[in-house]
Every structure is written in structure tokens, then in C-alpha cells.
Amino acid sequence: AQKITQTQPGMFVQEKEAVTLDCTYDTSDQSYGLFWYKQPSSGEMIFLIYQGSYDEQNATEGRYSLNFQKARKSANLVISASQLGDSAMYFCAMREMDSSYKLIFGSGTRLLVRP
Amino acid sequence: SAVISQKPSRDICQRGTSLTIQCQVDSQVTMMFWYRQQPGQSLTLIATANQGSEATYESGFVIDKFPISRPNLTFSTLTVSNMSPEDSSIYLCSVAGGLKGEKLFFGSGTQLSVL
Numbered sequence: 001a002q003k004i005t006q007t008q009p010g011m012f013v014q015e016k017e018a019v020t021l022d023c024t025y026d027t028s029d030q031s032y033g034l035f036w037y038k039q040p041s042s043g044e045m046i047f048l049i050y051q052g053s054y055d056e057q058n059a060t061e062g063r064y065s066l067n068f069q070k071a072r073k074s075a076n077l078v079i080s081a082s083q084l085g086d087s088a089m090y091f092c093a094m095r096e097m098d099s100s101y102k103l104i105f106g107s108g109t110r111l112l113v114r115p
Numbered sequence: 116s117a118v119i120s121q122k123p124s125r126d127i128c129q130r131g132t133s134l135t136i137q138c139q140v141d142s143q144v145t146m147m148f149w150y151r152q153q154p155g156q157s158l159t160l161i162a163t164a165n166q167g168s169e170a171t172y173e174s175g176f177v178i179d180k181f182p183i184s185r186p187n188l189t190f191s192t193l194t195v196s197n198m199s200p201e202d203s204s205i206y207l208c209s210v211a212g213g214l215k216g217e218k219l220f221f222g223s224g225t226q227l228s229v230l
Contacts, residue, residue: 033217043205045221091157101211105157
């Protein structure tokens with residue numbers, strides 16, 4: 001069965017520094033997608049970055065990059081040059097591409113950026 | 116990515132009443148998805164809404180409690196019926212996007228409190 005594990009309930013980072021949010025996953029499928037979303041206190045879910053299981057390059061979107069290690073089944077999010085506005089909940093999620101569009105979410109990591 | 120609008124953004128409702136949440140997308144999409152996020156939890160898929168057919172519900176969710184309409188390719192509604200305090204959650208709609216429809220984007224969410 002699919003499973004997403006985020007082991008860091010909360011993280012602190014100093015403004016302008018980089019931070020890594022951990023995510024490991026478990027699936028028996030060969031074709032899957034990995035997602036990171038940001039959820040501020042307003043409740044919306046903001047898409048940050050996507051990595052397909054067959055993508056050879058690590059995904060990057062501006063200050064966000066995904067450190068994809070397929071053999072270790074990890075998909076860590078790296079945020080560079082943290083900003084105060086990055087303070088939010090961050091969710092890792094996975095979708096098995098050959099079954100449905102159903103996303104399985106991790107429990108989330110609350111990130112606080114210190115000035 | 117598609118622009119996804121949800122209404123209302125938040126509401127406070129009385130026990131036993133019903134609330135209909137609207138989701139409008141700025142482009143035609145085949146499938147729309149409804150998720151629930153209970154307080155302090157991650158997201159859970161309620162159902163998949165296809166235009167022209169009955170919605171497909173996940174285990175633990177039933178049509179009588181969460182009726183869904185999908186009258187066209189840009190619009191869907193989710194009704195939370197006969198509400199109880201346990202229905203207090205954030206409800207989010209989602210659509211597939213990206214070049215191959217591999218990415219999933221969310222609306223701004225509806226924060227529901229039931230007294």
C-alpha cells in the first residue's frame with residue numbers, strides 16, 4: 001500500500017538560509033508522481049513542485065528543488081534563501097500514475113522562518 | 116496551471132443544516148476531485164467528479180452525506196448534508212493540470228465550522 005512519511009512535525013530556519021524538509025514514500029508501482037504543497041494559515045493548498053518517477057533530473061521551481069533519491073525512496077524538498085512568507089505547513093504527497101488521480105498525503109511539516 | 120475558485124471561502128453553520136460548496140475552473144477539465152482536511156490532519160479524498168456520470172466515492176464517504184454535482188466541464192459542487200460538528204474541516208476541490216495532466220492543483224479551500 002502507498003504511504004508517505006514526513007518525520008519532522010516542526011522545523012525552524014533562519015531567514016535567508018536554506019532548509020530541507022524530509023519525505024519518504026513507499027509504493028510497489030514503477031510509475032508514480034511526487035508532489036509538495038504549501039498550506040498557509042488561510043487553508044489553501046499551493047502547488048510547489050512535482051517529480052515524476054521516470055524523471056532523471058531533480059525538479060526545480062524557483063527557490064524550491066526536490067532532492068529525488070529513487071533507490072532510497074526519498075523526495076526531500078529544499079527551500080533556498082528562506083523568506084518570512086515561507087512560514088506554513090508543507091505536505092508531501094504521492095500519486096500512482098496507473099491507477100487514479102488520488103493523492104496520498106503525508107502528515108505535514110510546520111516550517112517557521114525566524115527573522 | 117488552472118485558476119480554481121471556491122465559494123464560500125469560509126462559513127459557520129448550525130448542526131443539522133446543509134452547505135453547498137462551489138468550485139469553478141477557468142478551463143475545461145475532465146475530472147475534478149473533492150478533498151477534506153480535518154483539523155490538524157492531512158487531506159483525504161472524498162470523491163472524483165466526472166462530467167456526465169455519477170461521482171465515484173472513496174471508502175468511508177457516501178453520496179447521501181456528500182452529494183456532488185458536475186453539470187459541465189468547468190464547474191462542480193459538493194454538498195455537506197445534515198452537518199454535525201465532526202464535519203468541521205477544510206474542503207478543497209482539485210483538478211489535474213500540466214502538459215500531460217500529471218500535476219494536481221487545488222482551489223483556495225472552504226473552511227467550515229459546524230456549531
